[in-house]
Amino acid sequence: MLMVHDLINALGQIPAHWITLIIATLPIAELRGAIPWALASPPVGGGLDWPTAYVLAVIGNFLPVMPILLLLDPVSGFLRRWRLFDRFFSWLFERTRRKSRLIEKYEALGLILFVGIPLPITGAWTGSIAAFIFGIPKRQAVPCIILGILLAGVVVTLASLGVIGFYGIFKGGA
Numbered sequence: 001m002l003m004v005h006d007l008i009n010a011l012g013q014i015p016a017h018w019i020t021l022i023i024a025t026l027p028i029a030e031l032r033g034a035i036p037w038a039l040a041s042p043p044v045g046g047g048l049d050w051p052t053a054y055v056l057a058v059i060g061n062f063l064p065v066m067p068i069l070l071l072l073d074p075v076s077g078f079l080r081r082w083r084l085f086d087r088f089f090s091w092l093f094e095r096t097r098r099k100s101r102l103i104e105k106y107e108a109l110g111l112i113l114f115v116g117i118p119l120p121i122t123g124a125w126t127g128s129i130a131a132f133i134f135g136i137p138k139r140q141a142v143p144c145i146i147l148g149i150l151l152a153g154v155v156v157t158l159a160s161l162g163v164i165g166f167y168g169i170f171k172g173g174a
Contacts, residue, residue, distance in 0.1 A: 016046030024060025027125040031057035035156045058153045068128035100130040115148025
């Protein structure tokens with residue numbers, strides 16, 4: 001999360017709307033970082049209302065999806081000619097395969113849930129890579145990833161507003 005904090009400080013005078021959008025495009029942070037930041041009061045966060053935070057985070061989280069789906073195959077194929085990049089893509093694809101059993105088993109529904117359940121190593125970035133790895137056609141992958149982003153946005157927004165809490169779930173509470 002330090003990277004996100006450093007980025008926010010570097011962005012300085014950029015309006016909170018744009019910062020929210022930018023955070024949502026970043027791998028790892030995605031909308032799990034954008035929505036809580038946008039809802040937090042200044043100077044810590046953007047001080048946005050929840051509908052604005054949700055919409056901007058969803059849009060920002062979707063922005064990298066099409067470039068990943070369209071460019072991953074040709075870019076990885078080209079770069080794999082060099083050993084360093086071949087090792088990186090082998091590591092990335094194997095790691096994604098291990099974390100994507102849900103997609104392998106349930107395909108489209110699994111992709112929606114994989115993107116939609118806001119846990120570490122899930123989200124639009126990894127879901128896009130997994131769709132590529134498992135050969136899910138782009139026409140099917142894009143709507144699934146969008147539905148997953150919408151679902152994750154609802155969960156993160158409700159958790160950020162305190163409507164649902166994850167602590168109680170892990171402690172055996174409601």
